[in-house]
Amino acid sequence: MRISRTCLASSISLALLALAGPAQSQAQDTSGTGTAAATGTNTDAQPAAPQTQAAAARNDAVQTELQQVVVTGVATGGVRKLDSAFSITTASEEQLRQAAPSSTADILKLVPGVYAEATGGQSGANIEVRGFPSGSDSPFVSVQMMGNPIYPVPTLSFFEGSSAFRLDDTIERVEVLRGGPSTIFSNGQPGATMNFILKKGTDTPEGSIRFSTGTGELRRVDVFYGGKISDGWYGTVGGFYRNTNGVRDAGFPSDKGGQITATLTRKLDQGEVTFYARRTDDKNAFYTGVPLISANEGRSISEFPGFDPLTGTLMSGEMRRFTVEAAPGRTLNYDLGDGRGLAATVFGVDFNQTISGWNVSNKFNYFDGDMNTIAMFTGNNPLAMGAYNATALSTYRNAVAGQTATTATATYLDGTPVPANQQVVQAGLWAVEKKLQSFTDEIRVSKEWMKDNTVTIGGYFANYSSDDVWFLGNSHLMTAVPNARLIDVRLNNGVIVANQGKEGPVNYAPVASYDGSNTALFIANEWKINDRIKVDGGIRRERQKLDATVSNLRSGDTDNNPLTVYNNGTSMPTGGNTALTRTDSANSFTIGGNFKLSRDAAIFARANTGHTFVAFDDLRNAGSQANVNDRGLLPTPKIQQFEVGFKTATQLYSAYINYFHTEFDGIAFQQILADGTILNSVSGSKGDGIEFELALRPIHNLTLTLTGDYQDSKYKDNPSTAGKRVQRQPKLQYRFTPTYRIPMGDNELRLYGTYTHIGERWADQANLQYLPSYKTVDLGAVYRLGEKIELRVNGSNLSNELGLTEGNSRLTTGGAGPINARPLFGRTWEASVMYRF
Template sequence: MLTPLKKKAKHMKSQNKFLLSSVTLAVLTLMSQAQAAEAEAQAAATATTPAAAPAATPAKDSVAAELQTVVVTGVAGARGVRKLDSAFSITTANEEQLKAASPSSTADVLKLVPGVYAEATGGQSGANIEVRGFPSGSDSPFVSVQMQGNPIYPVPTLSFFEGSSAFRLDDTIERVEVLRGGPSTIFSDGQPGATMNFILKKGTDTPEGTIRFTTGTGELRRVDLFYGAKIGEGWYGSVGGFYRTTHGVRDSGFPSDDGHQLTATLTRKLDQGELTVYARSTDDKNAFYTGVPLISANEGRGISAFPGFDPLKGTLMSNEMRRFTVEAGPGRTLNYDLGDGRGLKATVFGAEFDQTINGWNVSNKFNRFDGDMNTIAMFTGNNPLTMGAYKAAAIASANGDAAVLAAAGRPATSAAATYLTGGAAVPDSTQVVQAGLWAVAKKLKSFTDELRVSREWIQNNTVTVGAYFANYTSEDEWYLGSSHLMTAVPNASLINVRLNNGVVVSNNGKEGPVFFAPNASYDGSNTAFYVSNEWKVNDRVKVDAGVRRERQKISGSVSNLVSGDTDANPLTVYNNGTSMPSGAYTALSRKDTATSFTVGGNYKLTKDSSVFARANSGHTFIAFDTLRNAGTQANVDDRSQNPTPTVKQFEVGFKTVGALYSAYINAFHTQFDGIAFQQILANGSILNSVSGSKGTGLEFEIAVRPVKNLTLSLTGDYQKSEYKDNPATAGNDVQRQPKLQFRFTPTYKIPLGDDNSLKLYATYTSIGARWADQANTQYLPSYRTIDAGALYAIGEKIEVRLAGTNLSNELGLTEGNSRLTGASSGPINARPLFGRAVEASLLYRF
């Protein structure tokens, strides 16, 4: 008799066998029908050749544009392929679709993409992004962010860096393409998860200029500019950017976002080719938001507001703590500003070249990134408690420390707590919270280059050979810890605590030392060669395959750490045990090689509908953080603790576009082996583990146009993804990923005559329940939000837009307390959605 666990395993094996069989059957179908379908396809093409038609209506225009949408991400040829004819899952969004989505950050754009869940509640930077079935606990290890087809930084994530933080949205963006899995394991940086490629606007024969003013919640003031035009025979240029300042939805009392950006392109049209050079400079300061006090009931199933704290608009940050000091060592103090947050001060310079020469297509893309991506931010720690409880714990801790007790000469029997400002006593009933003010300096540099050569060596069969090179560095200086004691209210006040035996527990609010202070220099290089073949069997069937061989070399010089008292006074317990570099360094390095492949095919059912199937195998390499965490070369070389993760993916999909509907639907299965996880707790200890995962699911993007000017869109995914291989977590749901998420968006356009129109749109979003941790103890409830907007077009020159997000003020959590383990009821720290926000903008075209 089968136990429930064995039944579940048998059921999952059956599902996997069924999906694998489906993939096999789909590929065999593509091949078996190839020759038989050729004559029918030619007849269908002749029958569907359109005659001259009258001018299309706006609805027909949008359908026609979708039919002709060409994607360049994950495609061997630099000139792309029609989206409907691609044999992989890819989501596209043009400029208007991006604006209508009202993304709060670059990462928030991914809410348009099924199979991806982006936690964008930290602000402009520092998102956590999860990809269908891929196990990740924070940041975005399986999402690469590209500009013009090249990764901005070739490693998708490091501690205190994730790719979307290196990119800012503005009106210089023409569109975005987001590829999931598919052939991305072969090209560029070989990302097996999701590749987010932003395409810039370029100058054209028709001059185009826009200026847009935006205001809204949080005293938002923003201006966007763009101009592109022909500047000479065969020469085109564009320039644009933004300036913005705002206090944000969560007003800390100082600007949460304050910065600007400038982007320019220069294009030279060539005979059968094109060369584009681009540059972007960004200087943007962005406050970073972590958890706020909340009340948890039934171990997280029920979440409510903490008394006196608005979880939708409040933040603990305040002007009182904005500028803080870190005690880095004896006689060494460093000053920081929370207003700098997780900002970006960087330049990107790149070029893309595409040329056909005697039947050979040669393309090359390179870029250079140089930027400071520092993190100056508050990180919440232990759950809220009363001032009385804190004082009792402080007395017990001081009396239990032999060195402190000896220096004091007698045990403490009482504690006095006073506000930093004004010096009034803090009542024992006051709710307080501890939060670290962390400072991480991170200077990143990289150079990437990808060269491809393609040729149709026999009729309808094209071979592409390519090479990818990357060099990248990171200079790090960390000061984690510096816990501060403050009131559990918005714009908190700092608290000083002293014991009656002379022990100073909290000074200027600081009640804990720096607990981790490494500084390090890292260097990495990546070299990959690949070959891809695409065979157009006939007018209906196209198959492709590719293989990639890749090598990575990384090295680092990491400071050794010692622990000490910065003022040699054991009675000032807030700086006892401060972590600091010893002056000695450990040199660490590692080399890895891996092979990836992909094979897929597309079968055209009709001119504008098709099915596809694909299988691929990819990998990720360890990164600089592994060197730092390992500590010794022996640990770095231990592949049982620091493996090279591999991932296998299988997909079958269906695509169609017509006057009344569009549909992009695909089923997927992933198998992930060996990935290392790290979690830094509030007390400075680090948890490490290694797990694999498996996932099966369905993604969908569907649009229905039942009547003229009305579109009903539904996007989302259902998945069942769980850990495997690690006995401590095997069978648990992959953390942070909902089983079901979807977004329903109705759009209605009202023509008003004389080229005027009013477009109304709204989005209902449903995010299913998730687990915040691998152990599946921290429950994150499901939530639903409503966004809406209106766009009033006045002729061809003026647009007025009004948009609102989270209009229902839904209290949904995107993150639990990542600094603690286990479930908790009562007061907790967690990160919720931003509350209701409204923006209004005025755009003028010239």
């Protein structure tokens, strides 16, 4: 990666020079005037002083909501959530715990307009955003920490942003912005931006230790401590370690690893600077489809005989350690236990200070990590062993001259015959090595150049790289049962169809190095016209340059034996490479306004235009420089969004309701089939919908919350898909969550639950693979003993609902009978005990 050393030096120098300034006085810390001046935010909009979790839980929910400040998508400082002219969802540390997310992506179930398929495990989610057409991963969701993207590109093949982040007790809150002004700030994400805010040290020392257990023999410990180090200096440190076999027990740990995070904050005259660092070493099993029975054109889904779809996985100890025949004489060993893991370091600096009337902000972030994918990917739908043998005989009957094959013998690895009626599946054991590195920096300077009118000028710079080594295909034959057994198949003419389970070669094995750089300049203006009306707008000009070096490929036989058909036609590099490059520029724009109906009620409107650029994988798939240059084949996608909304909060109720309209033009889709074929298409979409976050407090200590959205989004511009519903996105989804608090003197008991409804969807663009609606029930309780001890228990999918989040993405059609698809996890529970000090 070619990182701009000038930008790097400038960012660090700016923060270090600020440290030479005198520390803020204790009086300034108490009044908050220093922070307010540094951020350009009114002091009456600042968050309440930090306090213990138990005390915060006792606060009146309305007052907390009225004072809540958001910083994501705001040009300078922060703004009260009720006064923001855009759609944003927030979740505190307690709200995150009550949601009991199974992964970072699963947090998005709290956000209307977003649907996250988190059933792959800790990593590798598919995330869809209101009306934005996407086939997999999360191209329209950026994951930030302290306002800066962890990796500036939200999605690459075998990488999506939420996989680079692990949730723990060092997080204070998360803010999720949808559309709005995010098109001109940071990395210009037009979809959704998840911004995780770390806890900072305060004058009052605070610490906690939490032990958790649960389904899959979960063993987890979380620790956190923060406080004052010396005058003007504050720090925190925390992290977790976890080991579990998971809901789907493969016979080896599904999640194993840990994380440590630290912050160091220096209070300055009229500002502060925070340094943060995080190291994560985590291994996470990746779950794909399991066998199921489909009927009634996919409207009815039932259990495949002998396979529990809620707890079962095809992965097993027998196949955990597998080999890849990469080239003649080159065999590589991999471990399914490594899954889609994360071994990465993040370092960042968040600097804010007022200097001679100018508010200066600089956010710097450096990321370096390995995000490999060692996982099973299901292929063709289940079939009987006898049918597989018949196909093998038909294909290779005359493969040996003068020796016509008449029988096929299938055995387990121990030599035991496999019955002809045994159901079997083919699944690829894939290995993708991916090393990512990035540097991002955003600098802003703001000034109130006339009364109630603030102008902000800024720049965003990013350098990033990805070094990839892929081995796709590598199909294995196995039984369609939990913890499957591998199968060997031999014909009586000497042909070996499957050996040690391996029945297909590596069919796609590129080696590639990519480098990218983005430079953006933006200007924004905020104008408080009067006490009721505030408007803002901004424009952004961005340039991206990509360079790629991709290996040329050939097909060959790794053992020079034509009778071992399982490794014939292996994809391997030729030794030559193709160099590809592309440069694009685009403009983004936003304008919005907020009109106060009263102090705690307002309406807003927002319009924006945004874009996404082609990514590394688009260059590789194009294959030649001529194709890369073809703007018809690889267009620069453009997005237009419009929304109007209403926000209010009272003692009885609170409501955030907005209507949205999206127009999407020119996005390239990619689908990798079971045989390695890559399908590409280009289309757009158009959608309308309503999002809602409602809360009712009919009696003291009882809160009833309803969140969700209704949308109607369809493809356009491509004759093969025009008029079809945008894949994977439900028309209707909602979550109903009652919470009841029972005071018990110095103690309290809080009961909560969630009923979730996810409407029907289509798994593919052609609307051939139907995914039925489903509903789940979650329950939880937390008991607090004074200020120190907390006992919590959560249960998810208590009804054992069999709901599908994904069809067979390696096939282009649906079907009746046996299929492969990815269902919800079955009933799970987790219990924890926390001690605060």
